[in-house]
Amino acid sequence: MRAIRADEHLAYVRSLPSASFLQTPAWGRVKSEWTAESVGFYAGPVLVGAGLVLYRQLPGIRRSLAYLPEGPVLDWARADVPALLDGLAAHLRSRGAFGIRMGPAVVTRRWHAGTIKTAIADPTVHRLGDVTPDESCEVGAALVETLQRAGWRHQVVAGGFSAGQPRYNFVLPLAGRSEADVLAGMNQQWRRNIKKAAQAGVEVRVGDRDDMPQFHAAYVETARRDGFTPRPLAYFDTMYAALNTEQSDRLRLYLAHHDGELVAATTMVRVGEHAWYSYGASTTTKREVRGSNAIQWQMIRDAIAAQAGVYDLRGITDTLDEDDPHLGLIQFKVGTGGDAVEYVGEWDLPLSRALYGAFALYMRRR
Structure with a gap:
């Protein structure tokens, strides 16, 4: 285990079918409030894994939390995973870390759309985690x-979200499927809304960095409506520039208009064969023209055209309770006909028990 150059890190990522965009060197430039380092895992002289480490220093001291969002990027079925993680801990300790937080993108369980629909209709079922999965993944269970x-x-x-990245996500498999196949797998409401948006004349186009203020205005409106704190425009400008400088067309900005008026805007990120719906926004007006469905369908079509094997709609909670406001998000995503997946989640390793304890207490009191 040692630090590697950003170009070595990027070359390793490019050698794989895919890796989380949160584990690319460019993401370190997006998270400017953290200090970024690329690290490499070696088996003898051979690079067998890589990771983006983000360091956040505690106020008043020279010790940091080391965070690997959705990483590191390893073959988690390797027999030497324990030794590789020991090497990671030793390296980060030498860098002054008091603790490590990581969230390997490794699936433990998977539920198909039909299973989730049945569970939602059952009043005795309240959590996705209580539902028998359609698939259990041995590599994920072994890693836990x-x-x-x-x-x-x-x-x-509470609610199934981890402390950083979501533990439960919703993914739409695309490998070996045509647009017609994917559309046929959606529920009737999704197909009807896509058709309604087309008949209403909703137009979706790919924008550029100059269109980011339009996206951001709709995003702030969405944040106000849904009760979350929006990120500033500068964050999205940096994200667009950093990701697309590292790899052309890695991040796309989509805008949906109706009669010249913006009704929805989104961003999509792609690394190799994996595409992610990253951020989304919609206006309060003209919701009846179904701009959100239209823009999602265009991103899915573009992901298929780019030969992505997965379209990732990102986080969900595990709630299936009809009284929980998060249920609507699951129902919207289930309508695509995809799968809910549970990852191993985020894990901490204290390297200094005293400092880690103080950090944990601070986080609980926030």
Whole structure:
């Protein structure tokens, strides 16, 4: 384990079918409030894994939390995973980290859309995690056991969201499927809304950096309506520039208009064979023209055209309770006909128990 150059890191990512965009060197430039480092995992002289480490220093001291969002990027089925993680801990300790937080993008369980629909209709079922999965993943289960044995601590908060990146996500498989196949797999409401948007004359186009203020205005409106704190425009400008400088067309900005008026705007990120719906916004007016469905369908079509194997609609909670306001988000995504997946989640390894304890107390009191 050692630090590697950004170009070495990027070359390793490009050698794979895909990796999380949060583990690309460019993401370190997006998260400017953190200090970024690329690290490499070696088996002898061979690079067998890489990671983007983000360091956040504690106020008043020279010690940091080391964070690897949706990383590191490894073959988690390797027999030497425990040794590689020990090497990671030693390296980050030498860099002054008091603790490590990581969230490997490794699936443990998967539920198909039909299973989720049945569970939502059952009043006795309240959590996705309580539903028998359609698939259980041995590599994910083995990694959880490895982390537990090594003293890593699982980080979970109410509702199924981890402390950083979501533990539950919704993905739409695209490999080997045509547009017609994907459309046929959607529920009737999704197909009807896509058709309605087309008949109403909703037009979706790919924008550029100059269009970012339009996106941001709709995003701020969405934040006000849904009750979350929006990121500033400068964050999205930086994200657009950093990701697209590293790889042309990595991040796309989409805008949906009706009669010249913006009704929805989104961003999509793609690394290799994996495409992500990253940020979305819609205006309060003209919701009846179904701009959100139209813009999602265009992103899915473009992901298929780019030969992506997965279109990732990102986080959901695990709630299936009809009284929970988050249920609507799951129902919207289930309508695409995809799968809910559970990842191993985020895990912490204290390197200084005293400092990590103080950090954990601070986080609980925020």
